[in-house]
Amino acid sequence: xxxxxxxxxxxxxxxxxxxxxxxxxxxxxxxxxxxxxxxxxxxxxxxxxxxxxxxxxxxxxxxxxxxxxxxxxxxxxxxxxxx
Numbered sequence: 001x002x003x004x005x006x007x008x009x010x011x012x013x014x015x016x017x018x019x020x021x022x023x024x025x026x027x028x029x030x031x032x033x034x035x036x037x038x039x040x041x042x043x044x045x046x047x048x049x050x051x052x053x054x055x056x057x058x059x060x061x062x063x064x065x066x067x068x069x070x071x072x073x074x075x076x077x078x079x080x081x082x083x
Contacts, residue, residue, distance in 0.1 A: 013039050013051070 008019045008028040012035050019028060035058065042054050049057070 012036060013054075 005020050005022055006025075008021070008023075008025060010017045010019055010028065010032040012032060021028070023031075038058055038061070039054055042049060042057060
């Protein structure tokens with residue numbers, strides 16, 4: 001059974017977006033809040049960053065986290081296979 005797609009309205013860095021996905025509203029709200037927090041942190045650390053540079057840094061950080069989680073999962077699976 002596939003999850004139904006839902007529309008979620010988010011305000012990210014002052015801009016309104018409609019995001020379509022299967023995640024819960026709570027999940028989408030958490031992601032929105034985390035993005036806004038990280039954008040504010042990046043602006044505070046380096047106020048001369050463009051919106052594009054901030055977006056690229058956010059995407060880089062997200063993919064880096066994904067790679068770390070994938071590595072953790074693969075290690076856990078290898079550990080389980082050895083047990």
